Amino acid sequence: MRCTSLAVLLIIATGSIGALAAGGPSPSQYTRLLADKERPADDVAADANRKPAETLAFAGVKRGMVVGEFFPGGGYFTRLLSKAVGPGGHIYGIENAGWKGAVEADQKLTSSGKFGNVSIDALTFGAVRFPEPLDLAWVTQNYHDLKIAKFGVVDTDKFNRAVFAALKPGGTYFILDHEAPPGTDAAGIEKLHRIEKAQVIREVTAAGFQLVEEGKFLNRPSDDHSLPIFDKAVQGQTDQYALKFIKPKK
Template identity: 30%
Template sequence: MGVATSAPAQAQGATPHQPAGKLLPPGSASQLDAAIAGNWRAPANRARDVYRHPKATLQFFGVRPDQTVVEIIPGGGWYSEILAPLLRDDGHYIAAVEAPAGGEAKRDDEALRRKFAADPAEYGKARIVEFDPKAPVFGPPGSADRVLTFRNVHNWAEAGTAAAMFKAFFAVLRPGGVLGVTDHRAAPGATLEAVESSGYLPTDYVIKLATDAGFKLVGQSEINANPKDDRDHPKGVWTLPPTLALGGKDRAKYLAIGESDRMTLRFVKPADR
């Protein structure tokens, strides 16, 4: 199935106000710092750090250099540039992509493969696995320590595949493994039907997807919150950077808002499952 290719925010959840960095053993934070600072990262991707907070986010998810981490639909590889080098020596990085892919997904897949092939020193041990979105399988059952997905759930909600995806996350994780989810957050009280086409999602909808699949919610964080985002835009979340769907119209206004307001959720697969 696989295709081989060459000041943190405080977490809130089961242990309120526990600093996210305390989830990691000594040494992991410095290795994460080195991966984020790596000169192999594209300048355009580095520019998004101020919005995406990769160090605090990965610490909140408890990512360590010795783990097996499956990233679901990494796009062009924004987080791949950090995770694959971080996990290169002592862990395993697996990028899960849809097959067959078309349109934007195909372009992202091709860009990711080019990225990996162009720098074997950093990405030579990374793997790409292809999955059927209607019947997803991401690896052998119980083989992953972490499953991470960034800004993807809204696409699955619209396609009607979200429930199947979360069940497959549960299957590939070992008991005690963690699912980390970040996505565009709808206004409190919004229904899925009202916001689905906007790219934003109700937090309780995402939580229900995970808990229905067997997960337990163990943490929520405001790491990726953006209070400037009122979620009322002509082209939904794509009005904001980096997409800027309106082109030059009101560009300065949307750049001043920045990227979307986002939920950041940590789930665990119970140890007895």
């Protein structure tokens, strides 16, 4: 396991990781979801920056999947995931109970009656609890929040092990976040709301996962990682990475 993880890190360093994931779904398969007239206007406006079709394709979302979405935040991706997995799949969301605005937005989504395959629970930050094994665990732009104590103290090693246990063998753990400067510590993560890709890889592979692909569709060289993600100079245009980890089948 350890040797495999080190080998994958070497592949990333040499820029050849794309060869590991040939044959995945195309972003064009998800464009019809973006055209849904019932999507909130704010979601549609965010599409150009967030590249949801590329994100869904990279994560490998398919019909019938059981997805565990951490911190839906009102449902930007929840709505798309719901349509992508179809009535034969299910989205189980876990929201941080301390984020009242997000909890209220999630409740509005689930109470609308339009997303029968979505369930969202507000739990203690860092809790991992799903009623059935997952095909896909999903964390977008929030892994770094697990390091911010004011949101709730989380043991991220324990969190990642719990995600590992929640997934089916061969299941995917997908993480997308904002790149941070080398050596960013906990105080820096709280200030910038960024986390180093290398740190995420190190922590997740330590839980038993194998890194199989890095998505570069949100890489933005113009962002030097020095500003908080909410700074108007970079907001919506931060340099981000997407990582796909797999729980080994054996």
